[in-house]
Amino acid sequence: MNSPAGQPAFISAAKFDTLDLRAALVQSGAGAVVVFEGVVRDHHAGRAVVGLEYSAFEPLAQSGWLQLCDRATREHEISRVVGRHRVGALEIGDCAVWVGVAAAHRSAAFAACEWLIAAIKAELPVWKFERYADGPGAWRHEASPGGPAAAPTMQV
Amino acid sequence: MSVRVLYFARMAEVAGRAQETIAAVPATAAELHALLDKAHDFGFDRGALRVAVNDKLVDWDAPLRDGDEVALIPPVSGG
Numbered sequence: 651m652n653s654p655a656g657q658p659a660f661i662s663a664a665k666f667d668t669l670d671l672r673a674a675l676v677q678s679g680a681g682a683v684v685v686f687e688g689v690v691r692d693h694h695a696g697r698a699v700v701g702l703e704y705s706a707f708e709p710l711a712q713s714g715w716l717q718l719c720d721r722a723t724r725e726h727e728i729s730r731v732v733g734r735h736r737v738g739a740l741e742i743g744d745c746a747v748w749v750g751v752a753a754a755h756r757s758a759a760f761a762a763c764e765w766l767i768a769a770i771k772a773e774l775p776v777w778k779f780e781r782y783a784d785g786p787g788a789w790r791h792e793a794s795p796g797g798p799a800a801a802p803t804m805q806v
Numbered sequence: 807m808s809v810r811v812l813y814f815a816r817m818a819e820v821a822g823r824a825q826e827t828i829a830a831v832p833a834t835a836a837e838l839h840a841l842l843d844k845a846h847d848f849g850f851d852r853g854a855l856r857v858a859v860n861d862k863l864v865d866w867d868a869p870l871r872d873g874d875e876v877a878l879i880p881p882v883s884g885g
Contacts, residue, residue, distance in 0.1 A: 688885050704884065707814055707877055709861040735884055747885050767885060775877075776884025777815035789816040790883040791850075 698783035
């Protein structure tokens, strides 16, 4: 699925193939590929979690993601960025978010990948609903606008 | 004259809907938020929210026009 701008859509209702995403990062000049996979885990704050549901405001998630990619590319010596975030119902062990960065050298790839996942979590309009084993579920709302100091403020 | 308002996550849960149309359009996003918060009592301080008009983040004093789509963005929890 592509966004109107012709960029691959960051938000994905369908399960994505992480090998395909990784393949899009490989280039002859890139000696380092760093990938972060955010995986649905079975607990939060001491409660057993049986699954998650994600929702997103897709137009703003897409434009925000492209801004994060631009900033990461300006501030780090990296050559490619690929990212996806799932929406819909996910089970324990499913990949919820995937961020991959290619660079000539590893230090820039690690730094950019870490910065990107922090910025995604702090900035992009995506929300998780946790389904608990011992009671009704709840939406989580934890990040504040601006997020942690390491994350940018999204400018549109 | 009307605007369409989009709600997400707990705000949609509290409002009991993901969107609604407001026919009596206030002058600014801030005034619209005040009206909606009074109606629904979302439980978020305005300072914790962001607002987008027609898919772009704007300041709360942004003017509203007929046909605008206003998205109220609560604190996020992706990743």
